[in-house]
Amino acid sequence: MSKHDQVLVGLDIGTSKIACIVAEAGPDGKVDVIGIGTHPSRGLRKGVVVNIESTVESIRLAVEEAELMAGVDIQSVFTGIAGSHIRGYNSHGVVATKNNEVGREDVDRVIDAARAMNIPADQKILHILPQEYIIDNQDGIREPIGMSGVRLEAKVHVVTGAVSSAQNIIKCCNRCDLDVSDMVLEQVASAEAVLMQDEKDMGVVLIDIGGGTTDVAIFLNGSIRHTHVIPIGGDHLTNDLVIGLRTSAREADQLKRKYGACMTSLVSPEDQIEIPSVGGRSPRPMPRQVMAQILEPRVEEMFEMIRDELQRSGYQELVAAGMVLTGGSSLLEGMVELAEDVFDMPVRLGRPVGVGGLADVVSSPMYATGVGLILYGHRYRQSAQPIKSTEHNIFARVWTRMRSWFGDTS
Template identity: 40%
Template structure:
């Protein structure tokens, strides 16, 4: 059997090729560290390949790294899940890379699992960006319409959006997204699609999301170090919204609260665009830590108790119900009231939702979100989460499950996959239209491209 080496940024694997062939007799061996075996994919017709677009989402979370491979022939339609891979994240804290080598290893492990399931090789990814260093600010831009007949074109829209980027940004920060909220044409405001309209003066209101340059560059280094190109870098909170929200919710107004392990992202949407983004420094790991301290048990035992018996509302737990807790430093097991466990969990979850509502107040949309709140992320899997959120927000709350997915949809179910599924949907929807149209532009922008080129030249 001939061995084909698909070179990326790693040298030829050190492993014995013949051992790899014996272990994976039907595999194409991809260069990597360690070597990556990839099952050969079935051939498709050139017509099918040209019609369908494949996108890979890479979610770099605090507790896990997940990869989703999907394809679609309609940028705004359902995506077909082809492969899913997950692995523990050892090199990230609060959504930020703290160990390059461990993060690279986690990315490679998750990618291998997804590649083997899909039977296809990953070339490039849409990667998530998390961390409390992310925040948003409002801006405006104005330009004169360039064409002689005064008809607004895509170039005019791009120029006015670029004009809105002229805001004061600290030297250690960079623009991640520029999201148009509404356009104004010759004083007529509230325009959502300005292309094709006639006017002399074009204005735009945008929401600009910035992040720490070092955090962004470390993510880029890890992805390239794992052997993949980058299609786009997307804030995890925006990806979660892309994954779980419906068009009707986006138009009416809705808040996404994506509870991760180390952080919680809060994104407020209205009239189809993100109006406010914030990342809170608390998440599901804080609940686990509270349980471990309160019950004097290990973090692993606390996580198991949280997921299997935890509840956010103590009052709904029967007083006589017990749970067995293994104590730290031995085999001693105590039977404790389950209500006590809920009394530990409840205050922390209430705190998270109170902090999230404060961000909604800052956005100016408190009480103006008819579609309510959608809670997603691994931290939302606790029983009673939506009820606890409803008590704080005083509005309708639902659990955010990935929408618009087919194929191996059962492999990417649940609120934990909100970001990874949202990343592939983002890649399908935004890249299909070159990042620019009359309704929304949300792109990493020229700053990202310069950073990518610099890193590639440097490494």
């Protein structure tokens, strides 16, 4: 942590950008953003670090900028993890209570039983997120401690990730002289920042569409039920424009942000844009609808992949609150409308909320993960101890740290 121990730092190491957000937690429990630093990310592919040197350099620049703005010396960060190596499973465990009343020890034992499952050798548990407890066939219990009963059952969502990917993130942070307080699945962090409690209770699908990945999380009855990472994001849209418009990747990304739309019907046929050409040729005029014609089928394809995943999860019919889109690519014009068409459910754009201070500066959906990391850190900081890449088993303490979450009232 920084020299002020009330300072919280979220470091979102994304495929497109690194965002370092600094916040201060007041005695009233409010969290105020006091600084932000961002830098284009070089060194990740599809959410995973593939070049340590470039990633370290980008992190360093983002962190320096945030330190300067916040006027603090950053020593430790909450960071995210994503990529197609991530797996989510639902599991459950059953134990007999010791004294006909559920104690903390019984909860520890039942979670221990629920996490006992076959995990591939190169994967380790990242999160064990409790869904509900069942005591003597009474289900839907969130706070079991102190309740009477002889049979305690726990349902949990277990998230695992590739050890090497996690180690590389920690290595990059350690190289920048940063400790990692905790590593959080990116959509779990984003959910902290953009979802309302009543949405999580009613059932909601969160979709974080970034540059390299699309992260899915489904909530029902207040807790997480399903997680999935699809290795496709806004960069694929940019690549389609590079080919379709015959311009550079940098120009294509800028054009997409400025004039892009993914529903042809939303764009007037009269709208004209200028496409910068490569090799010193002069710019070409083009109807804006051409861009939408390129983007629409690709976004539709992305949504269809998500729809297949929802169907596989079995929760599609149960998410009464519909869908929330976040991440930088959710800003593309027509995203919400097209999603409503494809998924046939209410869809809204998710901007990060729940922080004060410089909240305006981080109100873009692009900062959902960064802001979420701060809110997550604020909630669980007591149990967070720095993790070092030099430790032989970086996940060994994950279990110890998570024990203290169970029975948490939040």
